Amino acid sequence: MEFDAVRIPPRRAESVARGYWHDRTLNDDLDTWAERCPDKIALTAFEVESGATTRFTYREMASMADRIAVGLARLGVGRNDVVSMQLPNWWQFTLTYLACSRIGAVVNPLMHIFRERELAFMLAHSASKVLIVPRVFRGFDFAQMATNLQASLPRLEHVVVIGGQDANSFEALLGEPAWEREPDARELLTRNRPGPDDITQLLYTSGTTGEPKGVMHTANTLMSNIRPYADAMRLGADDVVLMASPMAHQTGFMYGLMMPVMLGASAVLQDIWQPKAAVALIESERVSFTMASTVFLTDLASAVGDSGRSVPTLRTFLCAGAPIPGPLVEKARAALGAKIVSAWGMTEMGAVTLTRLDDDDERSFATDGRPLPGVEVRVVDAYDAPLPTGAVGRLLVRSCSSFGGYLHRAHLNATDPHGWFDTGDLAYLDARGYIRISGRSKDVIIRGGENIPVVEIEALLYRHPAIAAAALVAYPDERLGERACAVVVRKPGEHIDLPSIAGFLKAHKVAMQYIPERLLVCDSLPATPSGKVQKFKLRELLRERESQQGA
Structure with a gap:
């Protein structure tokens, strides 16, 4: 295969000079630890259905x-x-x-x-x-x-x-x-x-827009992200990392497969998400860190709370893939005793922003963190002009860990001559330099010229006592251009209707223009493996429902 990673050569000299690219591969770290601590357990893999456990030392x-x-x-x-x-x-x-x-x-x-x-x-x-x-x-x-x-x-x-x-x-x-x-x-x-600039991983985007692209990464791009990530989370050789999020997704691959080997730490793999099994693994393997999406955090907190068991070794749960509702942070902190960290990232560059371990809990549910070392972010308008604090605009990122390009689709690389990558997300920056993702640029709902704050409304819907999951999507309207439809999953045994949603949002002082004007109740929300709701599928579902009703 001929790889057209055109975004690597122009960045090399500066990335090495600034100490971001260390010109190592995972082979170097594996060989180092196999020599220094050959009998240390490097990998424990647990299969839920069979109950089988397989272990490898670094030598093995x-x-x-x-x-x-x-x-x-x-x-x-x-x-x-x-x-x-x-x-x-x-x-x-x-x-x-x-x-x-x-x-x-x-x-x-x-x-x-x-x-x-x-x-x-x-x-x-x-x-x-x-x-x-x-x-x-x-x-x-x-x-x-x-x-x-x-x-x-x-x-x-x-x-x-x-x-x-x-x-x-x-x-x-x-x-x-x-x-x-x-x-x-x-x-x-x-x-x-x-070598460190050769392509080592080809990972297809998970498809929130419906168009998968082959993301090319090198050892330098991947490892330049993992090092500052591990430093921010204060991880080292003594840590045990649980990975139940799929390793075929960047979360699992970078932080469940690569990071433990780089640190000389121990990895614990779980193949099927089962909260009770995760609790048992955390206890038996003395897990200190894990990373997954919001649904994993919800399930784990409930499993620990319902069982009455404790997981004292678990220091940190890093949550990414979707905003974390405030009540969930409170519940998880109480049940797990672990610090809940919020993060945002992309297949194209790994984690981009994190809250920090010393941040107060409010940062984890009100923001998506601040940039890691080696990462810069900008929020700009339609003409690439920087926007002031608090203003929502297009999120651009320039990162040492940014990918080499999309395989055989360089015209989609979305990078300007100065290295700024257009993420396709909307966000705003607060006064402390933390970002908040407001939605995908294609997911904006503009009702009569007014932008509806999608993420904020979704966060409120998650607080509704009858709603287990929620998303807000646009549907066309001749007069206003677009209106908002709430797509929700009910909690077992609960009833939900549009008046109850409207009343709930009004009680939270939401402007009338922001309240959804349609409701669609589903058994589940289509999502990527990282937990991001695929809103293009929800829009397709809405169109199908409309055509069926029209027929």
Whole structure:
């Protein structure tokens, strides 16, 4: 594969000079810790359905990474070849990435929720050479789907199945033969070692706008974000990081897979989100840090509160992907005893802003944090002119961790000559330099020339006693241009209607123009793996309902 990461070379000299790019790869850190603390537990992977637990020390992890790397090389995988993985949070995910990084291959994580339509596009666009899947996960036959797809993908040479029962299984090809002991293993493991500016990860955007793009990252871009992130969270080698958010998403990949190896810390993986299982893991493994979206925090706080158990080792829960309702911060603090940190970021650059451990709790539900070192943010108007404090505008970011570009779609890179990336989000800055995301630029609701404060109204709807989840989307109106529709999920056994919503918002002194004028009740809100509501799907649903009613 030829990678067109055009955004890397122009930034190199300055990024190195300013100390943001350290010119290391994850191989360097893995080898360092395998030498310094070979018997320390590096990885614990827990499978919820089977109850199986697999552990690796740093020595064992380095050895298995070599084994899989040589196995991949024997399949013809070399420098810049793409290895796609549609895996849950299993140990094979972590080890396969480490293996790819040994031989210069590029890993392409794919969410396990994807099916034929999404996969056919991503595998073809990335020219993937190998696809690794589970035989069956959560009752779905991934092996059959992958085999069917392979027939229409001529560049996909190998489908490798974990738990397979033939010669194409992960175990037979990669995991069990002692490839690392073969006479040519050392040569295979060293001849294509990637440099810090080589593409190491290709990750497709999760699609809040409906258009996935292949985001290209290098070791320098990824690791330049993880270091200041870990410093801000005061994480080090003594920490235990729980990752239940999918590692096929940037949250899990950067902070559940890469960060523990960089720190010489211990990672604990959970493959299926089950709050009670998470509580047990936090207790048994003495977890000190985790990161996930708002729904994980809600579930974990409820599980701890309902069980009467405590999780005293958990110091920090970093929450990203959606605004955190104020009542949830209060509930989680009381139940977990952990600091709740708010963050905002993107596949294109990892975490951009964080609240800090010393911030008061109000910062976590009223803001999305302030920029990490190496990151700059600007809020501008339609003509790129800076806006004053408190004014909502387009959010631009310039970051040392910014991606190399979109694969084969450089015209969509959305970066100006000075390196400012247009995030597509609307935000405002407060007097202390903290940002608040107000919505996507395409999600703005303009009612009669008045911008409705979408995020603020949604935050209030979450406080309604009958509402479990809520989103605000626009629908067209001949007179006013747009009006607002509230799309909500009811709490079990509760009733909700438009008058009760209007009354609730009026009681909170919301302007009449901001109150939703339609209501749509759904069983769930469509969301990306990180928890971001896919409002384009809600708008499609509204149009479908309107056409059905018109018919």
